[in-house]
Amino acid sequence: MREEDCIFCKIANGEIPSRTLYEDDDFRVILDLNPVTKGHALILPKDHYRNLYEIDDSTAAKVLPLARKMAVTMTEKLGCDGFNVFQNNNEIAGQTVFHFHMHLVPRYDDDSQSFVMPPCGMTEEQLDAVRDAIVG
């Protein structure tokens, strides 16, 4: 399903040109327009899902194998030293385009980037309470 006025629907389905790295029936992988490192790419499903809360299981199940395949290829071709794979859900988590996408970020020893969220500080008791809240 497509959504009107969704830029990633248009890109994923080829209506807006992009620097495509890979395409199949379900996905297009493109270079990010404002990369954080050389090779920063995005996996876009061709169907519209707002984010992880909405993506269906069968599409979701294909995302990680594709991320792995892209990471292997890009590491070979770009000679990067590591890789971050992540995706953001809702504004608070940094989502700015509301069509599910997974970021593929090659990392280089000298890229001067960081990927750090400092610990928020929780006691053992607080951790127990969080576990209970989730599984209870």
Ligand code: AMP
């Ligand atoms: P997020 O903040 O997780 O929603 O990520 C959105 C990403 O999409 C950012 O890294 C943007 O640089 C990227 N982006 C936005 N518009 C385009 C576009 N037209 N083509 C390629 N990448 C885009």
Ligand code: ZN
């Ligand atoms: Zn969309």
